[in-house]
Amino acid sequence: MSRDLPPLNALRAFEAVARLDSVSRAAQELHVTHGAISRQLRVLEDAAGTALFARQGRGLVLTAAGRRLYEAADAAFAPLRSGWTELQQRSAHAPLVLGCPGSVLARWVIPRLERLSREQPELKLHLSASDSIPDAGLSGLDAALLIAQAPWPPEWQVHALAPERIGPVVSPRFAGFERVRSAPPEVLLELPLLHTASRPQAWGDWAGRAGLDAGALRLGTGFEHLYYLLEATEAGLGVAIAPEPLVAEDIAAGRLVAPWGFVATQAQWVLCASRRREDRRIAKLASWLRDALADAH
Structure with missing residues (x-):
């Protein structure tokens, strides 16, 4: 049975890697290990049935499929992140x-x-x-x-x-x-x-x-x-x-x-x-x- 949404933890890891252009920085932001991020990326690629990153030198670059998914993920996460920040600031005051x-x-x-x-x-x-x-x-x-x-x-x-x-x-x-x-x-x-x-x-x-x-x-x-x-x-x-x-x-x-x-x-x-x-x-x-x-x- 197909899923309406990708695995959300894996999508969160993917979005952080794509936005920060680094597995290490993504792991730091999400307070998990480098290995945990890598595992989540594999989970997402298995679920998508296609590669989302390609190796380039010592780093990763988005594939065409990865770029399309990141654009969709960014459109969803950016307003959510902004709304959460506003809520926290309001609560603090x-x-x-x-x-x-x-x-x-x-x-x-x-x-x-x-x-x-x-x-x-x-x-x-x-x-x-x-x-x-x-x-x-x-x-x-x-x-x-x-x-x-x-x-x-x-x-x-x-x-x-x-x-x-x-x-x-x-x-x-x-x-x-x-x-x-x-x-x-x-x-x-x-x-x-x-x-x-x-x-x-x-x-x-x-x-x-x-x-x-x-x-x-x-x-x-x-x-x-x-x-x-x-x-x-x-x-x-x-x-x-x-x-x-x-x-x-x-x-x-x-x-x-x-x-x-x-x-x-x-x-x-x-x-x-x-x-x-x-x-x-x-x-x-x-x-x-x-x-x-x-x-x-």
């Missing part, structure tokens, strides 16, 4: 769509956007807030900044940024502040603790690492999002548990106090991107995020 939890966006990313713009002026972001874990295909996103725990979807390329560190925080406006700030962590067993539905295990994780009985903790008012939890904590409504980077500036400014410090959990701050899409901006953003998170400690 498009904003990188970054997803992250709303609390991380509001309390950590937005306050650092001016620094990011100053230190990475070529990187343009479009920020998308979502408190759900993205699907394996990262639908609608170029990358996602998460505080999460492995395993990760195999479709993701994951850049580890920093271990997650959490700890209890309380405001000087809290009615029992003076007693709490100077007491051992066991005092928390007497208090109703503020918590968030987005991290229901956070208090238990911290208590286990602090040597407390997690089952003896009493959870008080709950909030759907960490952002609201921390707003309530700053208002003096109780003691909350929080990731260190999200409260570091509040602690430095005296708005919050972390009486017992922070401990690492099994979760990490990570930047996730699809393995299918190669985007050089991702590695640069990951490096910047890693440095920014290190500054929070």
Whole structure:
């Protein structure tokens, strides 16, 4: 049965050799060996049933059949190559769509956007807030900044940024502040603790690492999002548990106090991107995020 098109890999090798007038240069452009190009040329000549190149000295020249095929191939590949270049240039100037939890966006990313713009002026972001874990295909996103725990979807390329560190925080406006700030962590067993539905295990994780009985903790008012939890904590409504980077500036400014410090959990701050899409901006953003998170400690 005859084929409507020649073997496309072989045609690509043929077009590169004819355009560059060299098997070696074609191999270099296509990132394959000299032998691989030669094999593809033989495949194409076998499929065509005629010679496409003739030897001339130490080089190759197109035969009449080869010239006709190259003209057809060039007419097909030239606009394709031009369109691909235009697409790549357009993509390089498009904003990188970054997803992250709303609390991380509001309390950590937005306050650092001016620094990011100053230190990475070529990187343009479009920020998308979502408190759900993205699907394996990262639908609608170029990358996602998460505080999460492995395993990760195999479709993701994951850049580890920093271990997650959490700890209890309380405001000087809290009615029992003076007693709490100077007491051992066991005092928390007497208090109703503020918590968030987005991290229901956070208090238990911290208590286990602090040597407390997690089952003896009493959870008080709950909030759907960490952002609201921390707003309530700053208002003096109780003691909350929080990731260190999200409260570091509040602690430095005296708005919050972390009486017992922070401990690492099994979760990490990570930047996730699809393995299918190669985007050089991702590695640069990951490096910047890693440095920014290190500054929070």
